Amino acid sequence: MDFPSVSLGPPIAKRLSRLDVQIEANRCLNCYDAPCTRACPTAIDVPRFIGRIATGDLAGSARTIMDANPVGASCARVCPTDQLCEGACVYNADENPIRIGDLQRFATDWAIRENAVLFTAGPPTGKRVAVIGSGPAGLAAARELARAGHAVTIFERDPAPGGLDTYGIVPFRLPAEIALWEAEQVRALGVEIRTGVAVGRDVEPATLLAEYDAVMIAIGMGAVPRLGIEGEDAAGVWDALDFIRVAKCGGDVGTLGERVAVIGGGNTAIDAATCSRRLALRQAQGDTSVTMYYRRGAERMTAYDFEIEFAQVEGVEFRTFVVPKRILVENGRVAGLELLATDPAGSARPLAGTECVVAADTVILAIGQQRHVALLDAFGVMHDVNGIATVDETMRTNVPRVYAAGDCTFQPGGIDAMVVEAAQRGKVAARNIDLLLRTEPR
Amino acid sequence: MADLSIDLGGIRSPNPFWLASAPPTNSGYQVMRAFAAGWGGAVWKTLALEPIVNVTSRFAGQNIGSYRMAGMNNIELITDRPLDENLREIAECKAAYPDRAIIVSLMTECTRESWHELVRRCETVPVDGFELNFGCPHGMSERGQGAAVGQDPELVELITRWVKEAAHVPVIVKLTPNITDIRYTARAAAKGGADAISLINTLNSLMGVDLDTWLPIPHVDGKSSHGGFCGPSVKPIALNMVGACAKDAQVGIPISGIGGIADWRDAVEFMLMGSTSVQVCTAVMHHGFRIVADMIDGLNNYLDARGIASVREIVGKTVPRFVDWNDLNLDYKVVARIDPESCIRCNKCYIACEDAAHQCIDRPADPRLAPVVDEEHCVGCNLCQMVCPVVDCIEMVRVDAGDTVHTWREKLPSVP
Ligand SMILES: Cc1cc2nc3c(=O)[nH]c(=O)nc-3n(C[C@H](O)[C@H](O)[C@H](O)COP(=O)(O)OP(=O)(O)OC[C@H]3O[C@@H](n4cnc5c(N)ncnc54)[C@H](O)[C@@H]3O)c2cc1C
């Protein structure tokens, strides 16, 4: 499908030069039971894909990556590699790990450029599986199910597939065309991707249960919750995900004004902040200041350190130990923020009588994401009080033949909600659905 | 400052570093630059009565990982410039650098007159010695010259004698490694009266095949022929041959070591194995003449650190320890020991021992811990130490009492 190609300035990931690729690929030691592979949630055989780059077998390299990780091209750009593969590389003893992510990008870029056909569908089993959601978890599951020979239909609410990879991750980190290429790889295996179809609205859960041999729920998370404070409906107040989505799709976010206030301290807040900095630059509003307001100390921010550093480099300012009490509105538009200081011990409890006002023309809320509780309920899938679906280690829910994976299953404090983890759980779900369909014929 | 000057069979030079007869010694311009950079001697690119015609292309490199030119192969022949032009330039170089050794490499057809004529013509200019090219493995060998001579001990002896009849300066015989046992041709050279031998010339080789065109590499208009291989990759072969000649009583003449020498450490090894001077080609083709400054510096510091006054003192010092397998002590035992502090947990030692040695490296269940050698079953083969990327992380430790010696020779006295 046509998707506007928006970059919003130079990409974060550096493209390795051909010389660097050769040096890096040859520097890899080809470790045995390699720690980098152990640290990759999808267990990409890192020394193998790097070795294949070194010998010029780029098809084999790309296949090694994409075999283990159906969204390996996106992951090459968005994975927090210093927490994962690169953080485990034996060269950390010299603080000089192999640039695994950049090499992965080199190999997958080759596959994209060459239009390489990496996988084929398995011999048809006659079984049908419905996958709800085409984010990393849904795509990974669909790809594996198709390779196992099952007929897969993906139901996707959005006009384009890819989930947050396509709509949610800022374009200078992950251009939409990468995620769309990955979706296309899955479609090419015979998977039907029905975009613009929301399950629960356009298709009933009962219909899916009746027409498919198994159902896989990979619906991610929902919108950013409301703060529940005065002034939230004013023009210039944004849900961070909507904001990034409009920007990434080339839409108009309107004038940002001189001061952008981002509420939150996670990766989404960082993305919204850097995105607004770059948008302001593009709107020739170079003097627009962007400030992140966070309710605890900087060390408690859930954003990765490298993300925070990146935001600092991009000129984002930080203000900690504050919560918004009220959004000030003038003529229907945001005019400022009334803040309360919080407990300096870090409990985030607001302290009465500490009100202060800062000017703001745009307010972006990035305080977490809601859950698609209604859809889980419609399937009868058990979930906790927060709306997080309950699954066992095979990704099975309490409902027979219904599985769930990805962000809609991740507990806070458990598995980090990230692309590579969602992809891995999608794979696990697919493997177990396949097992079910082969061993328990209906 | 140690004394680096040497005397190889009567040829003196201020240091042991000579350029081998090869493209770096093609012309007076180059040899002047080399001497200015500090080279102690130069063996001029092989001369003949008539110049030959060379082909394009000529060379190919062996790249291993990021390392370029671990070896190189060539199908170049000897000089393609007229003899008189070369001789005039030799005279100019000698006049400009009288303290350096200029040795002229020679090759001609297999007749007494031809060799006498070539020697006579070359001695019209001041040369310090001759080197007889009995080694060129390609092209010239098809014309009955080069390695075709060097592979036949009788011809080696005969031609050496012819040259010695005519020459007034020392004669070095350059040997080909493309032979089963190099001692036979070395002995023949000595018998023919050679003042020294130099080895090795290049090894028969084919560098590669182009994966896209299926043409051999390098190719000349779509075809190739075997060439001569040299560079760092050939060093172990050259060192073994130098050692074999050095310890052979029937050879008994000085040696100029050649083959894969790229820095001062290689040079020291060749000298310890019996070389008086060393010759270099590929390393210069890779990096230029300036490397000699580092060779001189490194050798100097090495000798000074050990209080060795002259480089001549180290020549051949390792040769007595280069013996037959039958004389090795079967009671000697070392085992590998891993330093968990410097280990980076790559597990290369583990998989090497597991798949290719003696299955005696254990991995703790916790992958954060270093592998451990089961010393009782370790045979001390060194493989783990070789694959370990961390210098000095795996040490080979002696574990026998060190007070007994038993050799295969005494076990089986019938073995010659
Ligand atoms: C701003 C932002 C930045 C991020 N940056 C990174 C990063 O740098 N690195 C990283 O690893 N992770 C990052 N993440 C996290 C990562 O994007 C998610 O963990 C990952 O996308 C989860 O994949 P998923 O398939 O579970 O869900 P999603 O990607 O959210 O996909 C769910 C899909 O289901 C569809 N859907 C929902 N309901 C229905 C329905 N009823 N019917 C049909 N379709 C439905 C949605 O439209 C969506 O396409 C970021 C997240 C955000 C929000």
Ligand SMILES: Cc1cc2nc3c(=O)[nH]c(=O)nc-3n(C[C@H](O)[C@H](O)[C@H](O)COP(=O)(O)O)c2cc1C
């Ligand atoms: C391109 C090329 C041409 C050579 N030409 C000659 C030659 O004319 N005469 C000769 O005796 N050796 C010749 N050699 C062999 C070198 O002198 C030397 O013996 C060999 O390269 C090994 O040394 P190295 O490993 O330092 O290169 C040539 C080598 C190369 C690479």
Ligand code: SF4
């Ligand atoms: S840990 Fe580093 S050196 Fe070892 S295989 Fe992985 S990337 Fe290569």
Ligand code: SF4
């Ligand atoms: S020395 Fe050889 S046998 Fe001993 S541990 Fe190392 S690889 Fe194994």
Ligand code: SF4
């Ligand atoms: S090869 Fe060396 S660094 Fe690697 S695990 Fe073994 S001892 Fe440690």
